[in-house]
Amino acid sequence: MPRRRPLVIGHRGAPGYRPEHTRSSYDLALALGVDAVEPDVVFSSDGVLVVRHENEIGSTTDVASRPEFAARRTTRAVDGVELTGWFTEDFTWAELSTLRCRERLPALRPGSASFDGAQPPLRLVDVLDIVRAASLERGREIGVVVEIKHATYFESRGFDVAGAVAAQLTAAGWGAGELPLYLESFESTVLRRVRDLGIRGSYVYLLESSGSAYDLVAAHGRHAPTYAEQAAPGGLDVLAGIVDGISVDKRMILAPDRLGRASGPSRVVGDAHARGLRVFTWTCRPENAFLTPQFRSGRGKAAFGDYEAEWRIIAAAGVDGVFADHPDLAVGFFH
Structure with a gap:
């Protein structure tokens, strides 16, 4: 059943204020009252689940300034997109732990960037331990939403993704289900595999507003269904037999028209609820750079626009969870 108020999920911690996926980012999100936090996981060369938004880490760590790792710079095709940089799967966890994290969007978030160079990356186990301790300290259950990144890519490089997770x-x-656990991915194949291994939690399929899931493209080529087709009633019928919920790009709810003005809330949340699926959405951010054009204020991309007007449409749709970069603003609005 839909929640009366949505879960507020600290998207990579509290990256509006601290570099994403750092200890201070998670600590701040927990202090600001989130219901859950979301670590993204990728692999080190020795099979450790490392908490990074992407496996390419040139923009989120100081690896580019480390001469001992200069030769690791390379070019890879990840999910069909060619990228040049440094990749977690070329480093052991011991090597990665010597790096220091950086703000990914320093021009938009200079306050967060002021903490650059202070903290090492984390492993999934570190985040799980942080949340367990915070739940005990604060006397309430706090969840973890584990996003499995690039599963097909990592499997092609020899990693047992589902087994490691x-x-x-x-x-x-x-x-075993004692603590609130959500597993999510843009690839439904890996979610089914983890579930088949007996991990108890809620399984949530991520949907972009355009394109197709890479596992389906790898399997079916140009015949792969699009995300839009999967979010349509017939696609949701199929997903209802595979996952517990979906997590959609907010554009799928806001439904901007040809002029870029929101016409939502769209029917996707109601359609999913009618099939017993929970619905999360991403990402609630206040900066002009991320808002639908009609809700932007002033000239600066980093300035906060009328984010509450955009969020009112999302709330009216009846979503079950929202991912937010500024947890205090989201908790204040959605709770």
């Missing part, structure tokens, strides 16, 4: 969740005491 299941093993590391189990070892950390998060695999």
Whole structure:
């Protein structure tokens, strides 16, 4: 059943204020009252689940300034997109732990960038332990939403993605359902595989507003269904037999028209609820750079626009969870 108020999920912690996926980012999100936090996971060369938004880490760590790692710079095709930089799968966890994190969007978030160079990357187990301790300290259950990144890509490089996720969740005491766990991915194949390994949690399929899932493209080529087709009633009928929920790009709810003006809320949330699926959306951000044009104020991309007007449309849609970069603003609005 839909929640009376949506979960507020700290998207990579509290990256509006601290570099994403750092200890201080998660600590701040928890202090600001989130219901859950969201770590993205990628792999080190020795199979450790590392918490980074992407496996390319040139813009989110100081690796580019480390002469001992200069030769690791390379070019890879990740999900069909060619990228040049430094990739987590070329480093052991011991090597990655010597790096220091940086703000990914320093021009938009200079306050966060002031904390550059102060903190090492985290492993999934570190975030799980942080949240367990915070739940005990604060006397309330706090969830973790684990996003599995680039599963087909990592499998092509020899990693047992589902097996590693299941093993590391189990070892950390998060695999048996005692604590609120959500597993999400833009690829439904890996979610089915993790579920088949007995990990108890809620499985959530991420949907972009355009394009197709890479696991489906790898399997079916040009015949792969699009995300839009999967979000349509017939596609949701199929997903209802595979996952517990969907997490949609906010554009799919706001439904901007040809002039870029929001015409939503669209029917996607109601259609999903009618099939017993929960619906999350991403990402609630206040800066002009991320808002639908009609809600922008002033000239600067970093300035806060009329984000509450945009969020009112999202709330009216009846979503079950929102991902937010500024947890205090989201908790204040949605709770």
